[in-house]
Amino acid sequence: MSLVKNVLDDGLEGVPHNFVTGRLEDLVKWARSRSSWGATFGLACCAIEMMGSGGAHYDLARFGMEVWRASPRQADIMVVAGRVSQKMAPVLRQVYDQMMEPKWVISMGVCASSGGMFNNYAIIQGVDQIVPVDVYAPGCPPTPETLIHAIETLHQKIEDGELMKRRAATGAGANLHIEEIRASFSPTTPVSIGRTA
Amino acid sequence: MSEQVADESLHGCPTSDSRGQRVVHPTRDGYIALLKKLLDDGFTICTDLTAVDYLVHPGRALPEGVDPERFEVVLNLLSIADRSRLRVRVQVPESDARLTSTFELWPGTEAMEREVFDMFGIVFDGHPDLTRILMPEDWDGHPLRKDYAVGRIPVQFKGANS
């Protein structure tokens, strides 16, 4: 059947666009953006902020990303958090290759985006030398709010559907740059845990 | 502030004072013998073993009788019983960048010596596994030497004319 062959060859993009399949596409994109699982690629200081954004205060779970899968076979979004050294670069590429389509990459922090403050022999000057990057999140380290902004930007783009079409055409990532958000601090009244004081 | 000329020696090797910290300068041949004596003296922990490349240094103060060479291997020893520290600086020539390993005395220096080998190219005789530790195995060169460039790439800024 030609429909099946289209899907097998081109995935979602191969489905002919009509009233019925359009709704199906929307459903799939909606589901993908709402429950993307991150691949842990926490390398250095940014990994600590990434874990912090998964913690109780910033809570990535409300965006469907509480599950971080170490196995690349089960992950959708690779968040490269930290500086990538010469020894780590082939490992990064290997993990990226092992991820299943559709996959996206967020480059978290300035070291991953451009080499950061370490412009020297040891650090890859930007992971976009190795993998196609979809969102660049600046900061050293980016506050959890910046990371959430980056993830939400990516989710929005996933839901729009443009990313996969562009990736199929050019092989490059979306190259979206976001603004850094400074962490907000309320007066330090600690989170209450259900008992007094 | 300059280092005072040694008027005392430790186990036959000249000593000096560096900002209030005691430093002893053995020769390459007397290095292991001195370290064995220091171990017996109670310096049970070797906290740090590193090296310095003095290629472009304008001139360092060394006590009488110590000939400066390009490389210097520096050990920092700690005696828990006496709560005292001691620094050992041994000169290593560039033409024959070898030194005996201290693995037999302090097994904890194993990774530190590998790092010095990786970063400076100084070979440690008697080390059980002298391979690179920080750089990839097929890396050329020893990064922390002074004749090895930092590896900065020129950064193109948005809106730059050229």
Next chain:
Amino acid sequence: MTAVENIRQTNEGGQEMKPRSEAGARELLREVGAVLRMSEAEVARLGEMPVDADEDQTMIINMGPQHPSTHGVLRLMLELQGETVLRCKPVIGYLHTGMEKTGEDLTFLQGGTNVTRMDYLSPLNNELVFSMAVEKLLGIDGDIPERAVWMRMLLSEMNRMSSHLLFLATNGMDIGAVSMMLYGWREREEVLRFFQKVTGLRMNHNFIRPGGLAADLPPGWRDDVLSILDMLPARLEEYDILMTEQPIWRERLQGVGVITADEALALGTTGPILRSTGVAWDLRRDEPYLRYRDVDFDVIVGTYGDAFDRYAIRLNEIRESMKIVRQILDRMPSGDYRIQNKKVTPPPRARIDESMEALIHHFKIFTEGFKVPEGEVYVAIESPRGEIGCYIVSDGGPKPYRIHMRAPSFVNVQALPHMMRGGLVADAVAVISSIDPVLGEVDR
């Protein structure tokens, strides 16, 4: 690049663990975890490893560098017989940033930004040891104002608390108590918020600089610290109930990763690992720096040298840090937050508009940097992981000629083969977690 070519690229050749038939005798002993200060007979006995008739009964398995344990990019090669670990070889270098080389390009004032990213869980301690080494070279280490010294102590102890809270979180998660991860981060957020109020950043602050600190404590800091100190003790008691007294926790950690005092000393380990073996060595008490001589605290020491002791030591060190912070709250003096030496610390911003001299000093300090006299010095302090030392060689210029950080985790990771031998793979995770390595400082 094809997948096969890529796999070949990740092969690290001589750095990896060789199969037993190819490894030399001394290398084998080292990987088994023999400490070579034993007698010849003991060495010979250790050399007789369980001989397998067919060597394919054992597997060499790679753990990492990317794995879900939260300790960063540590790669462990394990030789397993079933689930038992026979040999272990850590392969590091996956986070090597060339910080020591970059440090030679940055002035002494900028050096803090570089150094603070080494041990990114206790960045203020990195900055502190670097600043102390620079001050010693400058000769001003006795002239730092009292308030600056006490502020440094306050920040250092708060950093110790946040680092140990993260240890509790990751240790819990590695053992399986995943909710501990959420609790630890929740507590840590409070401390990070305090840091943000004081230094402007949650992590990697570059706040402790040669000569003092970058700015004074903001108004209302006492209330913030008190609210943290009021909240924590009850929660630490909850962790005692959740973990310390729990039979599963004890089963997983007691007797796991045992190391003796002799081995720990020979390997150069310091910090909670050394203290867990019974050696009461803490630089805050034994080689006091800052004003630790004037505050009252206990040094927590273990007995068995196992992972449970290390966990308990770190948990109680949080309590000791709280004790110290309370004393600092009471005794914080007023005064300058940095030395008033115009050559070293920049003048206040307001004065730049009024005085030409102040403008020139500001300009010179931030562009060229202040010159440090020729010499070399090694300064060590107690970081949450052990003894962190900074060895600086200066050539009289504004940039360090050589800067080397003696990272505690770099040396502590050498204890891994010793602790893992004979244990199970699940214990391997517990052991790595109990050492609490930070790969940023291991690889620098």
